[in-house]
Amino acid sequence: MNSTKPANKYWKHSIWFLLPGFAGFLYYFFWIWNPLPSDEAMIENFNAHRADFVEVVRRYREYDRSADKSHSFWFKEGDTLQLYKRAGIDSIDDTALRPWLPNPYSAQTAKAVDEEIRNAKSFQIFHKYGALRITPARSPRFFSPENTNHYRWNGLVHGSLWKDYYFFPEVPRIENDELLGPIRSDGDYSFRARVFASLNRLPPQWKDFECVYRQIEPQWFIRMCNGH
Numbered sequence: 595m596n597s598t599k600p601a602n603k604y605w606k607h608s609i610w611f612l613l614p615g616f617a618g619f620l621y622y623f624f625w626i627w628n629p630l631p632s633d634e635a636m637i638e639n640f641n642a643h644r645a646d647f648v649e650v651v652r653r654y655r656e657y658d659r660s661a662d663k664s665h666s667f668w669f670k671e672g673d674t675l676q677l678y679k680r681a682g683i684d685s686i687d688d689t690a691l692r693p694w695l696p697n698p699y700s701a702q703t704a705k706a707v708d709e710e711i712r713n714a715k716s717f718q719i720f721h722k723y724g725a726l727r728i729t730p731a732r733s734p735r736f737f738s739p740e741n742t743n744h745y746r747w748n749g750l751v752h753g754s755l756w757k758d759y760y761f762f763p764e765v766p767r768i769e770n771d772e773l774l775g776p777i778r779s780d781g782d783y784s785f786r787a788r789v790f791a792s793l794n795r796l797p798p799q800w801k802d803f804e805c806v807y808r809q810i811e812p813q814w815f816i817r818m819c820n821g822h
Contacts, residue, residue, distance in 0.1 A: 650686055
């Protein structure tokens with residue numbers, strides 16, 4: 595008596611039964627699961643070292659960047675590197691997007707920004723009034739049993755993923771879950787970005803090279819981007 599036919603029939607039925615679960619696992623792994631450190635770990639670090647974050651931002655914005663002075667290693671002056679180490683900061687830099695002068699959503703400010711950029715002899719306006727990206731350092735404080743990955747991850751679907759801290763010189767406007775940049779002289783917002791209550795999962799319909807945000811404080815955010 596041939597017993598292979600019932601066995602083959604059983605495995606064929608089993609495969610069809612397992613396929614939906616396997617497809618669901620692949621969907622979760624590639625489009626939902628976030629391998630980066632949790633928001634909570636980054637917020638805990640920020641809260642524990644908030645004074646250092648604020649001081650690093652102040653020093654970056656107020657540093658003398660005279661044309662006849664090298665400022666590539668400004669962070670090596672004084673005890674700034676100690677602040678970096680204590681707060682788990684790797685680097686800080688402006689984003690070269692539209693500067694955030696006070697009252698960034700007024701037409702008068704938009705014209706003033708255009709005038710400043712036209713007459714600027716250096717990038718001082720961006721250093722002093724630009725949004726700042728603060729890159730976390732590779733640090734054991736971002737490791738935990740449930741999250742063992744660093745803040746940057748190379749994947750298949752979205753290429754590289756990363757999280758960083760983001761500081762806006764003025765409180766940004768958020769409407770309908772969108773963060774709105776300063777207005778331009780044509781009256782339109784200089785940029786729009788989606789805001790989420792949590793970045794612990796990959797956002798739905800995440801576009802290539804899109805950055806999304808979670809607000810920590812009125813001017814402080816976690817930002818998550820993909821490079822694909």
